[in-house]
Amino acid sequence: MMRLSALRVIHCWAASARGGMASLAAGLRGAPSAGRRPGAVSPGGDRARGGRRVGAEGGDGARPGRPAHLAAEDDVVRERLRIASELHDLVAHDLSVMTLGVGAGRVIMDQDPERARRTFREAEESGRRVLSDLRRMMGLLRVEGQRHGPQPGLGELPGLIDDFRASGLAVRLTEVGARGSGPTLELSAYRIVEEALGNALWYGMARSATVTLRWLPALLEVVVHDDGLPRDRLVGTWERAALFGGSVAAHRLPGGFEVRVRLLRPA
The missing domain is CATH 1.10.287 (Helix Hairpins)
Known part of the structure; x- marks a missing residue:
């Protein structure tokens, strides 16, 4: 085994x-x-x-x-x-x-x-x-300045959100369903949230955001909704979604902007 x-x-x-x-x-x-x-x-x-x-x-x-x-x-x-x-x-x-x-x-x-x-x-x-x-x-394929050693998972997500709060973005986190499917999927979800919140803070001038993780039987849905301006800066999110045969939808909503990513959960 x-x-x-x-x-x-x-x-x-x-x-x-x-x-x-x-x-x-x-x-x-x-x-x-x-x-x-x-x-x-x-x-x-x-x-x-x-x-x-x-x-x-x-x-x-x-x-x-x-x-x-x-x-x-x-x-x-x-x-x-x-x-x-x-x-x-x-x-x-x-x-x-x-x-x-x-x-x-x-x-x-x-x-x-x-x-x-x-x-x-x-x-x-x-x-x-x-x-x-x-x-x-x-x-x-090294990237200058990138950290080495163990990569973050969803267990480190609260710490990341605290960092954004300290930077002036009020973030609320909600997670629904049983977490699972391994460290690679968790790393991708962590980075997707990180990029979405970073773009909301820097490019969207957002002041508040909501992060929702939905664990469904066949996929993980990551939704980041904020009150910022529209933008199109999701390079890392598209690439990470592609690793899991997923999809990305980013669009303006009344009073804000939403990024919705679906990642297929490995069998």
Whole structure:
């Protein structure tokens, strides 16, 4: 059971690494990190969804009027993403081998215990290679200023809300249903709330907001409603929703603005 649980975690990491490349690329180009606290986000630092493209003029990727050092940074980003994509292919292959090995070992465990043990040892070695390659991949996709170590989950959400309250945004939190589905989903929900509240405070000039988490059988719904101005700055939210096959709806309401995100809960 421990091997199978670890396998599920590694599968989730690999999917997150590929699905999050676009948002990480935006961070490598200098976009504000979603991990910063409310007071650390500057209103002028956001970019439109999809990032910027470097043209082919001039032979070195520079556009007219575009500083050479920025074009060079974009070259670095593209190269890092290319290498990370190659590493992802290797990780996917090792995961396939490991999955087959664990399955085969389970089938023959009773008939041939020694052969099953060898199969499990080989799967364990594949798992170690996967973890090593994933660490290299995430090193390539590093974002300057981003915190390292354990990532926040919904258990840290009250602390985040207290930070926003201290910054002048009155926030009320409501959670309905039984929480579950693992740390990756919780991290995405935490970051979605963080981005929505940050945008409400900085760009929407909001003074109050309500955060609602609804745990439904097949999905998690995150709703952030505030009394601020309309805006369109949801780069991280779109990318995180895409990781879970979810949807994002952001629209103006009488007297405010609402962000509604639905994330499919992993089986």
